[in-house]
Amino acid sequence: ALVLLIASALLIRSFDRLRHVDPGYETQDLFTFQFAPEEEYLKDAPSFARFHLEFKERLAALPGVERVGVVENVPLDESVSSERFQSEATAGDDDSGTLLSFTWTAGDYFRAMGIEVLGGRIFTDDDHLTHPGNVLVSRSAANLLWPGQDPVGKRLRMRNRETWETVVGVVDDVLQDSFRQAAEPMVYFPLVGQDPANSRPISSPGYVLKTRRADEIAPEVRALVRQVAPTAPMYRVYTMERLAARSMTDLSFTSLTLGVASGLALILGLVGLYGVLSYAVAERTREIGLRMALGAAASRVRGMVVGQGAKVLMAGILAGTAAAFLATRALGSLLFEVGTFDLSTYLIVTGLLVLVGLAASYLPARRASKVDPMEALRSE
Incomplete structure (x- = not known):
């Protein structure tokens, strides 16, 4: 997910910069054609x-x-x-x-x-x-x-x-x-x-x-x-706006494709993280109940589960960043005024992924903090 997110973010930034290029002429209200x-x-x-x-x-x-x-x-x-x-x-x-x-x-x-x-x-x-x-x-x-x-x-x-x-x-x-x-x-x-x-x-x-x-x-x-x-024959009939859009077609199409793919990958990643943590909470219900019976605060239990999710996130981010650094080199010909290792893009995407990942970790953590110690111990 991180690889696709970084790649699509780089392309989106390139597309935005390309849209603001001054070509030296207008593109609005211009009709062009040829005939022989x-x-x-x-x-x-x-x-x-x-x-x-x-x-x-x-x-x-x-x-x-x-x-x-x-x-x-x-x-x-x-x-x-x-x-x-x-x-x-x-x-x-x-x-x-x-x-x-x-x-x-x-x-x-x-x-x-x-x-x-x-x-x-x-x-x-x-x-x-x-x-x-x-x-x-x-x-x-x-x-x-x-x-x-x-x-x-x-x-x-x-x-x-x-x-x-x-x-x-x-x-x-x-x-x-x-x-x-x-x-x-x-x-x-x-x-x-x-x-x-x-x-x-x-x-x-x-x-x-x-x-x-x-x-x-x-x-x-x-x-x-x-x-x-x-x-x-009358041919090459265009508006300049269409010609300008055609000039950016390869970048816009690739950005859209990677954007959709990265969105799906992010959803799957978050669902997977949620599932792993939910399973971990279910498996550790007795342990959590015992901790709470011995006086562990609900906030501490939530922190324990979120921390477990953070470890999974950090491992994924480290691996994903390294993979993204290698994979985005293939985008060099598509990028415009943006480097394949654009630090701000990497930091922003990574930061957003951390926030979303922690949010996905919170639901299992909240469920863990509401475990009834007596019920958990009695079920065992």
Whole structure:
């Protein structure tokens, strides 16, 4: 019981800390989806970009939609690509570059997601039309490339490209893959609808809708998708709250399973302790009666039985603590910001188990203190 209780307590503490992680964006009132249009006129990267830039405006006209953003990889749903980037100050033959993640965005993505702009500005319509070479970087990316400096106005490039990009804004870090993983240093490119040289062939980006109708807007969005691309499948339909919950599914399920198991084990343990002490009292009825006949106080008899229960408890706690220390190592991959030997968790769980165990010992002890000495001796 102690092993299961400690394991479930560690998982519950991990789950609670995971729930309070700041991912760098909001999760409430956000609806996300993707679809892949296959219209004949979508023949190159700019045509796909123009299609999605225009479609986001139609989405913005839906009732209750406050903002619409487009992103190549929706956080908590898809991973992003990574590449080595060089800053203008350090670029050279011997500079291998800094590994950064990158993605493409359009529309009001940063405001829709609630991602804080820390400096400079976000993308404008001009950035999306002709791409004058502007990018945004996350806070951690800026710290890696230009530590202690203002990155706005600085230039960077992918190591394998000759084109330099100018940083026009800095945004806060976001958790991309999971609440468990640290934020990736990120570079954001604008989705470009005119310049073929700087347009990426993104056929099915993710859409993010800021709306209080996130749980019910899917049918209207699906109808709009059918209007512009009748044969296009609409998929990866989620709310951000669901994606956030999915990110913690493994921990919550394991916590629930171990919690139920530990509860059953605790009940069985207490019933067993109660049964052992009740049997001991029954077997020692004559001894208890004799003690009381010789003047032993009822409180002393109760203390004797509770003390016997305490010895059983201590033996179980010592063995259980050692077993828990070994068993919880298997939970290392599930725990979040909690060590496998978290002293406070061990002390709290052990203390509660002692209190409950002593309470279970009290009933047999109370029965023993009410033994009638004459009846006990006469029955023998």
